[in-house]
Amino acid sequence: MQRVAFTNDVPAALRQALMAGSYSRVAVLVDATTRQLVLPRLADVLAGAAVVVMPAGDTHKTIDTVCDVWRGLQQAGATRSSVLVNVGGGVVTDLGGFAAATYKRGLPFINVPTTLLGAVDAALGGKTGVNFGGLKNQVGAFAEAADVIVSACFFDTLPREQLLAGYAEMVKHALLSSDEALADVLQADVCALPAGDLLALLRQSVEVKRRIVASDPLERGPRKALNLGHTVGHALESLMLERGRPVAHGTAVAWGLVAELVLSHLALQFPSAQLHRLAAFVRERYAAPAIGCDDYAALLESMHRDKKSQAGEINCTLLRACGQPEVDCAVADDDMRTALDIFRDLMGV
Amino acid sequence: MQRVAFTNDVPAALRQALMAGSYSRVAVLVDATTRQLVLPRLADVLAGAAVVVMPAGDTHKTIDTVCDVWRGLQQAGATRSSVLVNVGGGVVTDLGGFAAATYKRGLPFINVPTTLLGAVDAALGGKTGVNFGGLKNQVGAFAEAADVIVSACFFDTLPREQLLAGYAEMVKHALLSSDEALADVLQADVCALPAGDLLALLRQSVEVKRRIVASDPLERGPRKALNLGHTVGHALESLMLERGRPVAHGTAVAWGLVAELVLSHLALQFPSAQLHRLAAFVRERYAAPAIGCDDYAALLESMHRDKKSQAGEINCTLLRACGQPEVDCAVADDDMRTALDIFRDLMGV
Numbered sequence A, B: 001m002q003r004v005a006f007t008n009d010v011p012a013a014l015r016q017a018l019m020a021g022s023y024s025r026v027a028v029l030v031d032a033t034t035r036q037l038v039l040p041r042l043a044d045v046l047a048g049a050a051v052v053v054m055p056a057g058d059t060h061k062t063i064d065t066v067c068d069v070w071r072g073l074q075q076a077g078a079t080r081s082s083v084l085v086n087v088g089g090g091v092v093t094d095l096g097g098f099a100a101a102t103y104k105r106g107l108p109f110i111n112v113p114t115t116l117l118g119a120v121d122a123a124l125g126g127k128t129g130v131n132f133g134g135l136k137n138q139v140g141a142f143a144e145a146a147d148v149i150v151s152a153c154f155f156d157t158l159p160r161e162q163l164l165a166g167y168a169e170m171v172k173h174a175l176l177s178s179d180e181a182l183a184d185v186l187q188a189d190v191c192a193l194p195a196g197d198l199l200a201l202l203r204q205s206v207e208v209k210r211r212i213v214a215s216d217p218l219e220r221g222p223r224k225a226l227n228l229g230h231t232v233g234h235a236l237e238s239l240m241l242e243r244g245r246p247v248a249h250g251t252a253v254a255w256g257l258v259a260e261l262v263l264s265h266l267a268l269q270f271p272s273a274q275l276h277r278l279a280a281f282v283r284e285r286y287a288a289p290a291i292g293c294d295d296y297a298a299l300l301e302s303m304h305r306d307k308k309s310q311a312g313e314i315n316c317t318l319l320r321a322c323g324q325p326e327v328d329c330a331v332a333d334d335d336m337r338t339a340l341d342i343f344r345d346l347m348g349v
Helices: A010-021 A032-037 A063-075 A090-102 A116-122 A160-175 A179-187 A195-214 A222-227 A230-242 A249-268 A272-285 A293-305 A333-347 B010-021 B032-037 B063-075 B090-102 B116-122 B160-175 B179-187 B195-214 B222-227 B230-242 B249-268 B272-285 B293-305 B333-347
Strands: A003-006 A026-031 A050-054 A083-088 A109-113 A127-132 A135-142 A147-150 A314-321 A324-331 B003-006 B026-031 B050-054 B083-088 B109-113 B127-132 B135-142 B147-150 B314-321 B324-331
Touching: A003 A010, A003 A195, A010 A083, A010 A109, A010 A147, A026 A032, A026 A063, A026 A090, A032 A050, A032 A083, A050 A063, A063 A090, A063 A127, A063 B063, A063 B127, A063 B135, A083 A090, A090 A109, A090 A116, A090 A127, A090 A135, A090 B090, A090 B135, A109 A116, A116 A160, A116 A195, A127 B063, A135 A230, A135 B063, A135 B090, A147 A195, A160 A179, A160 A195, A160 A249, A160 A272, A179 A195, A179 A272, A195 A222, A222 A230, A222 A314, A222 A324, A230 A249, A230 A293, A230 A314, A230 A333, A249 A272, A249 A314, A249 A324, A249 A333, A272 A333, A293 A314, A293 A333, A324 A333, B003 B010, B003 B195, B010 B083, B010 B109, B010 B147, B026 B032, B026 B063, B026 B090, B032 B050, B032 B083, B050 B063, B063 B090, B063 B127, B083 B090, B090 B109, B090 B116, B090 B127, B090 B135, B109 B116, B116 B160, B116 B195, B135 B230, B147 B195, B160 B179, B160 B195, B160 B249, B160 B272, B179 B195, B179 B272, B195 B222, B222 B230, B222 B314, B222 B324, B230 B249, B230 B293, B230 B314, B230 B333, B249 B272, B249 B314, B249 B324, B249 B333, B272 B333, B293 B314, B293 B333, B324 B333
Parallel strands: A003 A147, A026 A050, A026 A083, A083 A109, A109 A147, B003 B147, B026 B050, B026 B083, B083 B109, B109 B147
Antiparallel strands: A127 A135, A314 A324, B127 B135, B314 B324
């Protein structure tokens, strides 16, 4: 059973997690950014650990980097009774989790998410993996971290765009929860909240995800609710990456949420007032999606290749209302094009 | 729950497995050898399947080859409701199983082992993986094939050395079973048995493994019994590979069984009459292990790096008697050197 600590005293929580596991050796995975900004703050508790450093950024979320981590674990003499501590954002915890899950068929790992997106989404739930063949997270494994230490204390090092990117997943969790939760997240200003208040809001949001994951760890059914915003979001993210203008995952998810709520409104009568409120929130805070009709073919092709899609149909999670998801909705190509038209209109592009 | 069919009518069994899974697409992994010798015999039932071909041999059991399989699955448009059919020996089923288990975080796969070693060992039990950094099976996952089709009908294409290599695992299963089972396998001539008789013997042997795996799928305890012969066997296999004189896995296991029964005799009073009977069997049928005292350092280092070893101690499964394994025995370096001396003596090298 996965242990999750919510605390802004990360060194103490990490010390406790390491003691609880009685690991024979400790290895740490950081990227160039967290090595500089976060590792020094954990120096005491990680003294003596072997440090593996990967380059920062989604373009390095590849099987080649996984090979580097495996080599680092070999050089550190890691065995199945060792542990890998992943200190970083979603790229580090996704990639490090996959490297650990497959090293000697499974090394325990501890996630210390250092970004809001990592804390609210990537570090929990057991989805690990890397990009492959131009597609996001095409290769991976279901493997839960032994411990996750959720904190808001490293967010002071994050640029505004990254905070907002993480916040998009909190908006998603609110949509999957209730009208009240949605109102709460749409009115808070994530960039101005003190770490204590943000940790409290974060905890509520993480609990929504934990509840859903616990009901369906291998994503056979109910867990697919968490894909809300991600079919369109991933396609937009892949497109922007191919165009050489990568956007944060969370930005793409924020766009994807608007587009899929358009679909939800058309197919399941999701209330239009809430759709417009969300669209206004996303338009004001996030970058504008630079796409036109000429991009639809590439976007639809990408959605068809998505892990969730089957037998020629685009698969989305849609909402009847806040807290009422419908998973495995098949979306016809024409309906998707219509939704993308309305989405661009709502986003003012 | 994994379905295992024991039959020499493979096309019929494969057809049934594919129908039972209602897969949206079928991809097949073969190596250069099974493409030529086996695939034509399954042409009818696999008509329309996308074929991915890998080079034959353990030197290609690498993450690069896994990347080729992932690419092949992408090109075939495989989704989570597709299936990968692995047709080949242990390299193909280990590697194909790992590629499937990690593609989109888990594609179902069917194993059609075409070698005796594959049928008796690799294709069942959920251990998948590839070699990495010069060590065997350092990277992998626990993932069970949806179906395994065990047959003896392809063995007519196997050279004698490969048949014997597979037979070493049957000897191991007999050692883990009973005195009677050991007597049966030591007196049968695997190279002369008709396919029907061999299938019956194979079924008994596979059932020993299934019983042990079912009691402990993730290898926390009792399953480690199946590691009998493998701590020393893997080290010998790695050494011969490094020396550019690779031997069949089963040959290395046959040697490993003798060496670990020497240890079993020294530490747990395993009966010396049976040790000598086994040693004579291995000496007569298998290649001689070309190692000397100068190789002990490299062998011990390799055993210390073994997945099973922890915190500076070599870990072996030993036997008190046939059917009475003791897992997680720590072996001191000096005792291992003594056992290797006696082993070389018994093998006449």
